[in-house]
Amino acid sequence: MNVTFLLDSYFKGTERVSIDVFDAQTLNAVYKDVVNAMTQHFKIEVSVLQALSYCLYKIMDNVHIHSGKPLGTALTHYDNVGNTLRILIADNGMGIKASLAENRSYLDITESEALQLCLKDTVTDGKGMGFGLYTTSKLIGCIGKKFILHSGSHKLIIEDGRMSMVENGYWQGTLIYMEIGTEQEIDPNQIVDYRTDVAEEYNETFVETGELESLW
DSSP states (O other): OOOOHHHHHHSSOOOOOOEEETTTHHHHHHHHHHHHHHHTTTTTOOOHHHHHHHHHHHHHHHHHHHHHHHHHHHEEEEETTEHHHHHEEOSSOOOHHHHHTSGGGGOOHHHHHHHHHSSSTTSSSSOOOOOHHHHHHHHHHHHHEEEEEEEEEEEEEEEETEEEEEEEEEEEEEEEEEEEOOOOOOOHHTTTSSSSSHHHHHHHSSSSSGGGGGOO
């Protein structure tokens, strides 16, 4: 994984970027470390953390489920001035098109079609639920400033509420980059279509019992 390239491309001029490498065995520990670090920034709305923590785990979990490679890399940075959380999750695996092609329903789609389809509900290669990137796209639609999904020679970009597809460079595997505004209070369970209680899951995992009353 060329971390220098990732830093130059997505975090240029930024100091104190957290870099974590994870595999299937260290996924849970790294995930908790990343989210715990975010909780230290008191300007981030708790409801944002509750929704983001769910999406982040799903994206990281996708690496060992779908990529065909053991390792993933997570880069995170919080801009206190701009109230913006920047997150990048990347792997150098088979990529989205090849992964979806393991499901015969998506055998003949193009690379650009694969990037668009994987943001939809229940679209999967058969090894997952097809819910992680769908919920992430809903979070981006709610409080996202920028989102990039890069796999192969195509980039799907969502910025200012507009989606575009470009051919720009090549990434072996899947790269997900997002910039999220952290000031707006949201309904975290709406992000997951109320299929689970992500607010409760976050509170049980990351908040001390004595602190719960101070969250609201």
